[in-house]
Amino acid sequence: MSRIGKNPVNIPQGVDVNINENSITVKGKLGELTQTISEGITVKIENATIFLDRETESKNHKAQHGLMRALFANMIEGVSKGWTKELELVGVGYRASNQGQKLDLALGYSHNIVLELAPEVKLETISEKGKNPIVKLFSYDKQLVGQVAAKIRGFRSPEPYKGKGVKFVGEVLRRKAGKSA
Numbered sequence: 001m002s003r004i005g006k007n008p009v010n011i012p013q014g015v016d017v018n019i020n021e022n023s024i025t026v027k028g029k030l031g032e033l034t035q036t037i038s039e040g041i042t043v044k045i046e047n048a049t050i051f052l053d054r055e056t057e058s059k060n061h062k063a064q065h066g067l068m069r070a071l072f073a074n075m076i077e078g079v080s081k082g083w084t085k086e087l088e089l090v091g092v093g094y095r096a097s098n099q100g101q102k103l104d105l106a107l108g109y110s111h112n113i114v115l116e117l118a119p120e121v122k123l124e125t126i127s128e129k130g131k132n133p134i135v136k137l138f139s140y141d142k143q144l145v146g147q148v149a150a151k152i153r154g155f156r157s158p159e160p161y162k163g164k165g166v167k168f169v170g171e172v173l174r175r176k177a178g179k180s181a
Contacts, residue, residue, distance in 0.1 A: 005065030009050040009073045012080050017050065019043055024072065028079025030140040031120065035071055038064040043072075078140040085149040086169040087135040090158065094166075096125045096133040103135065107156040107166070121148055134169065 011017055016027045024043060025034045037043055040055040041064055052069050054061040077083075089096055095106040103123060105113040117123055117137075121144060124136040135152065139145040149168070158165035160176045167173065 003066075005052050005054065005062070005069045007069065009052075009069060009076060011045070011048045011050065011076060015076055015080050017045060017076070019045065024075075026072075026075045026079050028076075028140070030079050030082050033075045033079060033141060035068075035075060038068055041065060041068050043068075074142045078142050082138055082140050083142045083145050085137045085145050087137070087149060087152055087166055088169050089133045089135070089166055091156075091164040094133065094156075094164075095127065096135050097127070098123050098125045103152070105152070105155060105166075108164075113155055115152065117148060118144060120144060 014029055018025045018027075019037075023034055023036045025032065040061045042053045042055075044051045044053070050072055052065060052072075054065040074083075089105070089107070091108060093106065093108060097104045101117045101119065101121075101123060103115045103117060103125070105115070107113060120139050120141055122138040124138075126134040126136065137145050137149055139148075153166045153168070156165045158167045158171075158173050160174060161178050163173050163175065
């Protein structure tokens with residue numbers, strides 16, 4: 001982690017970064033994010049670049065150094081470009097639809113699952129004939145969009161025999177052979 005923390009984070013045009021005593025606020029065209037700075041980590045801004053430094057070479061400070069740098073880089077990319085997660089529903093009769101921020105999933109249970117999403121997450125469902133339904137999530141907060149995607153995937157995780165369930169687009173599943181004759 002210590003090598004990641006040494007890399008500077010560039011601030012693109014249109015992104016405003018403010019450092020308070022123990023927190024950093026990043027504001028861009030898509031939104032605003034705030035993160036507290038861990039103890040033992042110092043943050044400086046010079047020439048539209050963020051530099052992080054740690055007090056000691058202890059294992060905890062090295063880990064926090066890399067973590068803070070990664071979080072700041074994700075915040076800056078989020079408010080300038082945004083983060084997208086795509087989920088694919090694999091299985092006969094699996095459907096997804098949305099009305100505003102309500103996601104309605106039919107995943108083979110006796111009832112439909114209705115999930116109300118946070119207003120920061122933009123939701124889109126794609127259902128084409130002959131293809132698996134796709135749920136697209138978009139947000140400026142990487143942690144939030146990942147958490148929502150993991151929650152949706154957790155409703156019906158992919159099983160190893162036929163691959164039925166909710167999976168990320170591009171995810172490679174470990175498949176099992178099943179019974180041998």
